[in-house]
Every structure is written in C-alpha cells, then in structure tokens.
Amino acid sequence: MHARLRAAIGAVIVSLVAVFAFAGCGSSSSTSTSTSGAGDGSSLVVYSGRSEEYVGPALAAFTKKTGVTVDVRYGDSVDLGLLIGEEGDKTPAQVFLAQSPGAMVYLDQSKLLSTLPQATLDKVPATFRADDGTWVGVTGRQRVLIYNTDLVTQSDLPKSVFDLVKPQYEGKVAVAPSNSSFQDFVTAMTQLSGEQKTKAWLEGLAANGAKAYAKNDAIADAVARGEIPFGLVNHYYFNEIIEKDPNAPVKVYRFPGTDPGSLFLVSTAAIPAPAANNADAVALINYMLSPAGQAMFVAEEGEYPVVPGVKQATGQPSLSELAYPTYDLSGLTDLRQTAKLIQGSGIGG
Amino acid sequence: MSTTALAVVLAVPFALPFIYLIVRNAGDLSGLWAALTDGDTIAPAFRSLLLGTSVAITAGIIGTGAAWMVARTDLWGRRSWALLLCLPLVMPSFVGAVALIAAFSPGGLLSQLLGNAVPLPSVSGFWGAYGVLTLLTYPYVFLPVMARLRTMPPATEESARLLGRRPFAVFLTVVVPQARAAIAAGALLVFLYVISDFGAVQLLRYDTLTRMIYANRLLDPSVSVALSLVLGVMAVVVVAFERRASRVGLRETQRLRTPLTVPLGRLKALAITLLGLLVALSLIVPIGVLLFWAIRGAVQGNDRSNSVINDPSLILGPLGSTAGVSIATAIVAVLVVLPIAYRTVRRPGRLGEAIAGTVVGGFALPGLVTALAFVFWTLNAPGPVGALYQTLPLLILAYLVHHGALALGATQTAVAAIPPRLEDAARSLGSNRTRRFASVEWPLMWPGIAAGAGLVLLSTMKELPATLLLSPPGFSTLATRVWSAAEVALYEDAAVYALVLLALSAILTWFLVVRPALRSWDRVASVQDETQPEPVHVPAEPVAG
Incomplete structure (x- = not known):
C-alpha cells in the first residue's frame, strides 16, 4: 500500500507541475x-x-x-x-x-x-x-441609416427615426439590440424624447417586424446583399461595405436636424x-x-x-457640418435598465 | 491514503460546478422561482427541447438508414462509405455554422453563383441551426448502429425474407427493433450535443437555453444561474438514459456470423445518390465554402494589418496555445483519471459507480454551464480560489471536468484488460508496486490510455464556450479566433483558422475514431463463427458546443 501511495502522490505532483509549468509558458x-x-x-x-x-x-x-x-x-x-x-x-x-x-x-x-x-x-x-x-x-461616430438602393428609392426615406415603426417599414429594418452603440442610442433617446416614447418606439419596432442582428457588421452585410432594405448602424460601417465591394448598392442616410436617430x-x-x-x-x-x-x-x-487639428476622412461631412442632438452624458447610467428595456420590448438580441 | 480515498478526492472537482449551481440557487430561491415561472426565460427551454428533439429524430433516421445501407446491403465501396460518413465528426458546430453563414453572405459562394439579382434567404433561426446540427451529429447514430448491425445475428432476418417480406419491411420490422438500443443511445447523444450546443445557436441566433444563459450572465446573473441549473439537470438526465441504453446495447452483442447482405438491385443508384448527398452536404460543401473564402481572401488580399491573410505567422500564436492547452489537459486528465480507473475496475461496487458517475456527470454538464459556474465561483471567492480567476490552471480544470470522462472510459478498459495472473506472477517474483506498474501494467495499458488522452485532446482543441469565458486576457485558441472573426463577418480570416483547426482535428479523429472503426469493420469481415467479437466502442465524444 505504501508503494501505491507513493505512486499516487507522484501522479498528483506531476499533474500539478504540468499545469503550472504550462501556465508559465502559455501566457508568454x-x-x-x-x-x-x-x-x-x-x-x-x-x-x-x-x-x-x-x-x-x-x-x-x-x-x-x-x-x-x-x-x-x-x-x-x-x-x-x-x-x-x-x-x-x-x-x-x-x-x-x-x-x-x-x-x-x-x-x-x-x-x-x-x-x-x-x-x-x-x-x-x-x-x-x-x-x-x-x-x-x-x-x-454618428448613428445613421444605411439602405439598399435596389430596394429603396429616395422618397421612401423616413423623416425621423420614429417613422420606422410605420407600416411601410414593416419587416424592413435591421437593428443590433445587444450592441452598445444601439444601447447608448436608446438611453440618449430616453433622455431626449422620454422613456414612454422610447419604450413605445422599441415595442413598435418589434411589432413592425424589425430584425435583430448580432453586430453592426452583420447588418451592413445584410443590407448590402438585399436581405433587408434598411439598417441602423454607425456611419463607418458604410465605409466598410464600400471597401469590400465598391459597387455595393448601399447608401448612407442621416436623419435631418437633431433627430435622436442621428446621435453622435x-x-x-x-x-x-x-x-x-x-x-x-x-x-x-x-x-x-x-x-x-x-x-x-x-x-x-x-x-x-476627437483631437482638434487632426485631418478628417474624405468623402463624408465634416464634424462641424454634422447636425446631431446634444444630451447629458451622465444620464447614461443604468446599463442594465436600458438592456432590460430593449429585452422587454421583444425585439430580441 | 488508500486508493479509495485518492479516487474520491480526485473525483471531487468533477462535481464542483454542479454543487456550486445548487448552492447558489439554494441561496436565491426567489430568483430561481422567478426565472422558472417567467415566460421569457422558459420559452428558451422549450426551444432547446424542440431543437434537441427534432435534430435527434432526424439524425436518428439518417444515421440508421445510412448504417443499414453501409452495413447490410451490397452497395459498392462500403468500407469507403463507412469512412466518409463518420468524417463530419471533425467539424465543431460553430465551424459548420460559420460555413453556412459564409455561404449565404454577400460576396459569398452563392451570391457569386447567382449574381446579386437573387436575394438570398436568411439562414438564421431554427432551420439554420436544425440543418447544421443534424448534418454534424448523425455520425453519433451512424457509428453505433453500424457496429450493431454488423454483429447482429442474421437468423431472424433470413426467416423474414424467406417468408416473403420485402427488404424495406424487413428493415423496419426486424432490423430496427434489434438495433433499438444502439439507435436510442446514439440519438440521446445527439440530443445532449444539441441542448449543450453554444456555438451554432449563438451564431445562427436561435434563442435556446445556452444563448439565454450567455446573454444574461452579466445582465442578470440570477437568471443565468437558474437556467444553468435547468439545463444541467436536463443534460444529466439525458446522460443517465444514454448510459442505460448503451449498456443494454453491449449486452445485446451476440455471437457473430457473417452478416446478411441485402441485394439492393435497382435501388442501388438511389442509395448511392442519397449517401453521396449526405457526404456532400455535411462535409464537402462546408469545407468547400471555407476553402473558397480562404483562397479568394488570399488572392484578393486586404488592407488589414492584423489579418491572418496578410500575415500568416499570426496563426502560430493560436496554434501554439491550442496545442499547448490541449496537450496539458490530456496529460492532466490521464493522471487524474488513472487512479479512479484502478479503483473502479479493481473493486467494482456502489462506491466505484458513484465515483465514475461523478466524472461522467462532469461530462454531461454543458461546457458553457461548467465555465460559468467556475467564473462566478472564482469571482466571488476570496483567497486562493479567487486568485484562480482568468488563469490557465482554472481553464485546464474546466476542460478536465468537461472532458475527463472521455479518458476515464478508455482507461477503465485498459485497466480491465490487464490479466490478473500476470500481476500475480510479477508479485510472486518479488516485484514491488512501482516496478510492477512500470514493467507489467503500463506496457499493457498505454495504447488504451493514449486513446483516452487523444479523445481529451481532440475535444479540448475544439472547445469554445469555456475558452471564451475562462481564458486569460490575450490568450486565444484556433476556436476562439474562428469565433471572433465570424462575429465581425471577416469570413476569410475565420475560414483560415477553421481550416487549420479542421486539419488538426481530422488527423486526431482519423487515429482515434475512424481507424478503430475501420479495424473493427475488417475484423468483422474476416471473422468466422467461432470468435466472439469485442463490442465496438464508440467514444462518446465530442459534445462540445
């Protein structure tokens, strides 16, 4: 039994050594x-x-x-x-x-x-x-609406982000509810337009069959291939599409004025x-x-x-030309509350 | 310390995640109750059951049908079919999902073939997950059923045919009932695979329990922990049934004669077409899609400096991490499992069963659940346990808990195969314990132990959720690289990492799963009436996710 004990203890020691030896070389x-x-x-x-x-x-x-x-x-x-x-x-x-x-x-x-x-x-x-x-x-970065030009004409474009719950946009809008830009946008909308209106908008989107995607990249892809006509994303995802395929039938649209949809x-x-x-x-x-x-x-x-004096990218409006709403950043407090608001609206994740 | 005490001590880690879940839920009964009675959290449980049941039934039908064609008919090239049809085992579910999504993505294979004019359907949701998981899991039914059919006595079948039953009727009324236990065991493994799956449902966005657990892990930990317990209990129950079914299956193995061969006649072309389609969809198409993205990505190039396409040396880090962590886990698993195997084989009994059951319980618990239990536990614990948070030893411990059972099965077989009289002889010649182990037992056992270690290695290599949740900052494996590239739709990068992972996985699968299966095939083919076949042991690998 003593020999067996020694063998067993040996086994344990060797295994521990193996773990820690590897831990050492692994992290480097x-x-x-x-x-x-x-x-x-x-x-x-x-x-x-x-x-x-x-x-x-x-x-x-x-x-x-x-x-x-x-x-x-x-x-x-x-x-x-x-x-x-x-x-x-x-x-x-x-x-x-x-x-x-x-x-x-x-x-x-x-x-x-x-x-x-x-x-x-x-x-x-x-x-x-x-x-x-x-x-x-x-x-x-600015929140924008991208759209597929094969599926959408200029006159179909909404005046405000709130229009996206209207019947003519049923099943046509892509969002990324779990994405933090979307969540901050919702929090800011709560400040700018009130919680009731925001909640109603989210529920309206869900009821209107807006489709949830995991990431902005996936929305960009979906709009480019015509899977869905509209997508709410950050402005640079448009650049990304064009980089992949310069002929992609996609354009970027900024909601006019200080609409919550054009948040910066x-x-x-x-x-x-x-x-x-x-x-x-x-x-x-x-x-x-x-x-x-x-x-x-x-x-x-x-x-x-964000640093003054650094040159901006070409082909998009300059920071000084952009119209966007201002809101109180310190109001972006409860991540969980916004996330629950979005989850509770039934729009999915 | 006796072997018994050592075996018990070594088995403890395997129970830790489950114990943690129970303790944590017991401390928050109102949270558990709230989660269990809320429609929003219970709907995912039904989706898990729906997906699991649908895939298990379909994979059961496909796997059984394919096994019958390969094992019992006069199809051409049956040995090659047997090989091809188990190859989808090399593909982790998230790689299958990436291939599906990439195929339908803009600029992907289909949009190139069809042109931009045809809008491609979305592949996410139930049908995407159902398709991917069915095509990847049918081998879990195919392998055991094929083994069973090849060793099944043909007498009843012969009689049925002589009495004028048609081949298909014989299949349904005679063959299927006799292979029932093997089919059930395989289908239950498929069910477990599906409800544990994290990668495919997450990428294809079908809201099952695993997805809900993941989404709530930080947002609402009490919901996450409650659902983890629900999923854990489901998985353990399934494994209990699976073990019963496969035990019955082993008992059913009988004296063997050359199995009956059913002439397919004119249906031969149809059978070949069906099997060909199955192999194409589950193997050739996904690999083709990945190759398409990888090759086109390499030809076109891109301007991302951190793309593996531009800098192939970027593959070395994840490759080294994957190999290192998998090998370490395999070694640790063998060392931990060996004393347990000795104890449970040499002194069978209730305690031994309990110890082995604990290890299998660790395997039953989905990887995501195991990982989350360790995350919560180390985060909230003070002192040395807390210090393990986000370290490699903890990651390896989680792998061990999740994959240890794979090594245990093989090691138990190896220990059981040592003839006691050899040991007695060595003892009477004056060898001490260490010497006997080194000169008698180890040489006899090592092939079995190596097979067990290999299975652990194979599963760890492809593991995703535990790696995502537990790895230290800066540590990434091939699996997490595929994952993160796919999440941001960089399919050319995802394809390169996935192909390397598949190549590694294919080599191991060949040695550990396919070659043994083919050997038993050849053995059955050459065997005569008087020999008793070994039951073909289908490793219950890789319920990864």
Missing part, C-alpha cells in the same frame, strides 16, 4: 491577441469593447513604439463594462476601451474608474469627455480604479490621442477624430 506564448513587446518586460491588460479589426492596429503600433506588450480581452462593450463591475477590485483590466460612453458612465457611478491625468484630458474638447475626468473620448457618440477609454496612474496605461491612452494614433483610426475606418 499567447501572441495572437497580445502584441509582443520589444523586451522591457512590462505588459498591459486591456479590455476592449471595440473589435480587434479596429483597435488591433493601433495597439500593435503602440507596442512597437514603447515595447509594452498588450494582452487584450475582446468582447461587447456592455458585457465588458458589466464584467468589470462584477470583478470590482479584482479586475485585471488596466485599460478599458468601449464603443460608447454608456459603459464608462456606469462604471464611474460604481466608483470603479480612476481619474485620468489632466494633461490627457486636456487633449480632448470638454464635450467629448467625462466632467469628473474618469474617461475620455477616443474617436467619434464617442468611443471611449478609461483606467479602472485598481490600475490608477499606471504609467503604461496612461501612455496607451495618450498614444491613441496623439496625432499619429488619431490618424490611424481615421485612416482605418473613417471615424471622426
């Missing part, structure tokens, strides 16, 4: 979503609600410039915001990048974000950052409280706000720069 060999540093050894954990396609190149350029390795967890902005909320002090995230302000405002209210250095905040106009300095805007949102960056004042984290945000970083976002997908 995961280069795919992490960018390899030049070798000063420091590394940064980033939670990104923006997809790798969009922020990957900027993160890689940052690593190349500074030698800081970046390990990224990609996901949905709302999900990652709620995740940091659940993780609290335990969050490994040192920088949080989100598609829109909603997740940041939520975390700020929960006291889970640190205050950014004033020099970083000053790079961005006050309208594009938190009043209390816990997050900054990184890039700007910023993608955002923040440093969670446990990583307060982390030099690498601050350096990453500063890099994204540098002229070089901003230029990358503009070139990649035609987002609007």
Whole structure:
C-alpha cells in the first residue's frame, strides 16, 4: 500500500507541475491577441469593447513604439463594462476601451474608474469627455441609416427615426439590440424624447417586424446583399461595405436636424480604479490621442477624430457640418435598465 | 491514503460546478422561482427541447438508414462509405455554422453563383441551426448502429425474407427493433450535443437555453444561474438514459456470423445518390465554402494589418496555445483519471459507480454551464480560489471536468484488460508496486490510455464556450479566433483558422475514431463463427458546443 501511495502522490505532483509549468509558458506564448513587446518586460491588460479589426492596429503600433506588450480581452462593450463591475477590485483590466460612453458612465457611478491625468484630458474638447475626468473620448461616430438602393428609392426615406415603426417599414429594418452603440442610442433617446416614447418606439419596432442582428457588421452585410432594405448602424460601417465591394448598392442616410436617430457618440477609454496612474496605461491612452494614433483610426475606418487639428476622412461631412442632438452624458447610467428595456420590448438580441 | 480515498478526492472537482449551481440557487430561491415561472426565460427551454428533439429524430433516421445501407446491403465501396460518413465528426458546430453563414453572405459562394439579382434567404433561426446540427451529429447514430448491425445475428432476418417480406419491411420490422438500443443511445447523444450546443445557436441566433444563459450572465446573473441549473439537470438526465441504453446495447452483442447482405438491385443508384448527398452536404460543401473564402481572401488580399491573410505567422500564436492547452489537459486528465480507473475496475461496487458517475456527470454538464459556474465561483471567492480567476490552471480544470470522462472510459478498459495472473506472477517474483506498474501494467495499458488522452485532446482543441469565458486576457485558441472573426463577418480570416483547426482535428479523429472503426469493420469481415467479437466502442465524444 505504501508503494501505491507513493505512486499516487507522484501522479498528483506531476499533474500539478504540468499545469503550472504550462501556465508559465502559455501566457508568454499567447501572441495572437497580445502584441509582443520589444523586451522591457512590462505588459498591459486591456479590455476592449471595440473589435480587434479596429483597435488591433493601433495597439500593435503602440507596442512597437514603447515595447509594452498588450494582452487584450475582446468582447461587447456592455458585457465588458458589466464584467468589470462584477470583478470590482479584482479586475485585471488596466485599460478599458468601449464603443460608447454608456459603459464608462456606469462604471464611474460604481466608483470603479480612476481619474485620468489632466494633461490627457486636456487633449480632448470638454464635450467629448467625462466632467469628473474618469474617461475620455477616443474617436467619434454618428448613428445613421444605411439602405439598399435596389430596394429603396429616395422618397421612401423616413423623416425621423420614429417613422420606422410605420407600416411601410414593416419587416424592413435591421437593428443590433445587444450592441452598445444601439444601447447608448436608446438611453440618449430616453433622455431626449422620454422613456414612454422610447419604450413605445422599441415595442413598435418589434411589432413592425424589425430584425435583430448580432453586430453592426452583420447588418451592413445584410443590407448590402438585399436581405433587408434598411439598417441602423454607425456611419463607418458604410465605409466598410464600400471597401469590400465598391459597387455595393448601399447608401448612407442621416436623419435631418437633431433627430435622436442621428446621435453622435464617442468611443471611449478609461483606467479602472485598481490600475490608477499606471504609467503604461496612461501612455496607451495618450498614444491613441496623439496625432499619429488619431490618424490611424481615421485612416482605418473613417471615424471622426476627437483631437482638434487632426485631418478628417474624405468623402463624408465634416464634424462641424454634422447636425446631431446634444444630451447629458451622465444620464447614461443604468446599463442594465436600458438592456432590460430593449429585452422587454421583444425585439430580441 | 488508500486508493479509495485518492479516487474520491480526485473525483471531487468533477462535481464542483454542479454543487456550486445548487448552492447558489439554494441561496436565491426567489430568483430561481422567478426565472422558472417567467415566460421569457422558459420559452428558451422549450426551444432547446424542440431543437434537441427534432435534430435527434432526424439524425436518428439518417444515421440508421445510412448504417443499414453501409452495413447490410451490397452497395459498392462500403468500407469507403463507412469512412466518409463518420468524417463530419471533425467539424465543431460553430465551424459548420460559420460555413453556412459564409455561404449565404454577400460576396459569398452563392451570391457569386447567382449574381446579386437573387436575394438570398436568411439562414438564421431554427432551420439554420436544425440543418447544421443534424448534418454534424448523425455520425453519433451512424457509428453505433453500424457496429450493431454488423454483429447482429442474421437468423431472424433470413426467416423474414424467406417468408416473403420485402427488404424495406424487413428493415423496419426486424432490423430496427434489434438495433433499438444502439439507435436510442446514439440519438440521446445527439440530443445532449444539441441542448449543450453554444456555438451554432449563438451564431445562427436561435434563442435556446445556452444563448439565454450567455446573454444574461452579466445582465442578470440570477437568471443565468437558474437556467444553468435547468439545463444541467436536463443534460444529466439525458446522460443517465444514454448510459442505460448503451449498456443494454453491449449486452445485446451476440455471437457473430457473417452478416446478411441485402441485394439492393435497382435501388442501388438511389442509395448511392442519397449517401453521396449526405457526404456532400455535411462535409464537402462546408469545407468547400471555407476553402473558397480562404483562397479568394488570399488572392484578393486586404488592407488589414492584423489579418491572418496578410500575415500568416499570426496563426502560430493560436496554434501554439491550442496545442499547448490541449496537450496539458490530456496529460492532466490521464493522471487524474488513472487512479479512479484502478479503483473502479479493481473493486467494482456502489462506491466505484458513484465515483465514475461523478466524472461522467462532469461530462454531461454543458461546457458553457461548467465555465460559468467556475467564473462566478472564482469571482466571488476570496483567497486562493479567487486568485484562480482568468488563469490557465482554472481553464485546464474546466476542460478536465468537461472532458475527463472521455479518458476515464478508455482507461477503465485498459485497466480491465490487464490479466490478473500476470500481476500475480510479477508479485510472486518479488516485484514491488512501482516496478510492477512500470514493467507489467503500463506496457499493457498505454495504447488504451493514449486513446483516452487523444479523445481529451481532440475535444479540448475544439472547445469554445469555456475558452471564451475562462481564458486569460490575450490568450486565444484556433476556436476562439474562428469565433471572433465570424462575429465581425471577416469570413476569410475565420475560414483560415477553421481550416487549420479542421486539419488538426481530422488527423486526431482519423487515429482515434475512424481507424478503430475501420479495424473493427475488417475484423468483422474476416471473422468466422467461432470468435466472439469485442463490442465496438464508440467514444462518446465530442459534445462540445
């Protein structure tokens, strides 16, 4: 029995060694979503609600410039915001990048974000950052309606986003209800037009057979192939379609005036409280706000720069020409409430 | 510590996720009750049952029909058909779903063939999920039923035919009833696969339990935990039935004679067409779609610097992570399972059954549920347990809990195959325990253990939900790469990662599933009346999702 015991204990020890030995080499060999540093050894954990396609190149350029390795967890902005909320002090995230302000405002209210250095905040106009300095805007995007020109004529275009619940749009509109840009748009609409009207609009959309898609990309694809005539997305998804297929029968439409449908949102960056004042984290945000970083976002997908003086993408109205409604960002507090409002409307996810 | 105590201790981790779910729900009974009585949360449970039942029935019919044609008729190239028809096992459900979506996407194969004029239908929802899952799961019925049909005594069938029954009537009244247990076991595995599936229903947006659990995991954790318990109980019940059915199936294996061959006559062309269509839809078309996207992506190029098309070396990271984490899991699984196998085989009894049952229970619990239990548990626990959050050891533990049973089955068979008299002889010659293990037992057992380890390796490689939820930041496998590329509609990237994953998976499936199946085929073909065949063991792999 003693020999058997020894063999058994040996087995357990070997298995533990195997786990930890691998854990050691595994985390250093995961280069795919992490960018390899030049070798000063420091590394940064980033939670990104923006997809790798969009922020990957900027993160890689940052690593190349500074030698800081970046390990990224990609996901949905709302999900990652709620995740940091659940993780609290335990969050490994040192920088949080989100598609829109909603997740940041939520975390700020929960006291889970640190205050950014004033020099970083000053790079961005006050309208594009938190009043209390816990997050900054990184890039700007406008909510638009894209449509398939084979299926839609000019005269079919709605005057307001509220028109989309009318019978003539039955089964013709694509939305991405679980996407954080859509959720922030709904929150802002609640502020601009009241909760009753927003709720009625969402329920109207559901009753009118609006189709739910997982992501804006999927909506763009669906509109391009004529699966559905209209789609509510961020403006740069139009650029993406044209990039894939210059002859795609798709056009972009901005609701006139200060319609909630033409909301202007910023993608955002923040440093969670446990990583307060982390030099690498601050350096990453500063890099994204540098002229070089901003230029990358503009070139990649035609987002609007938030730093004054950076050149805008051609072929779209300039930031100063854009008409959009203004709303109180600090009202974007309850992620769960908006998500439940959307879920409860029956529009699906 | 005795072997018994060690086996019990090693079995504990397999029960942890389920225990956590029960404790957590017990602490929030009002939340559980609210979730169970809310129509919005119960509808997904019905959708899971609907999808599971529909796919299980269809896969049962397709799998049984194909097995009968291959095993009992005078079709040409039956051995090749047997091989081709089990190959869809290499394809994880999310890869099948990606292929379907990519085929119908703009700029995809179909829109190129038909031109932009024909609007393509949407593939999401019930029918898409139903189609993909049916085509990928019928081998779970095909394999055991084929094995059963090849070893079934032909006497009754002969009599029925001599009495003038037509082949199809013989099939329905004689063959199907005799293969009943094998069909049931296969169909139950399919059902388990479908209700556990996460990848296909999530990509094809059919709101089943797994999708609801995932969507609510942060929004409303109590709903998520309650539904996890519901799904977990469903899965465990299914596995209990499956094990009963396959035990009956093993008992049914009887003395063997060359099985009866039914001449198909003029129907031969029809049979070939049907089987050809099945292989085409489940294998050739999906791989063709992926190849189309990958090749066209490579030819056209793109301007994304982080695309695997532009920088093929990007594949190395996920490839290394996939291989590393799978190999580590396989090694750990063997080490953990070996003492359990010894205890349960050498001293069978109620306790042994309970220990083995616990390990199988870990396998029954869907990967998504196991992963979520570990996430919630480590997030809320202080100290060393909490420190495991988002680390590789925890990810490997989750893999172990989910796939350990695959290694246990093979290892138990290996342990049981050691003739006791060899050990007695070694003992009487003065060998101590370690020496006996090294010189007598290990050489006899290792092929079986290697097969078990291989099954764990194969399943871990293709695992998706646990990897998504538990992996450390910056850690990605081929599976999560396929997933994230597909989510943002970058099908050319998704296709490259998927093809590499399929290639790896195909190699392992060949050695672990197909070759043994073909060997038993050849053995049956050459065997004479006097030999007793080994029951063909169909590994209950890969209920991944």
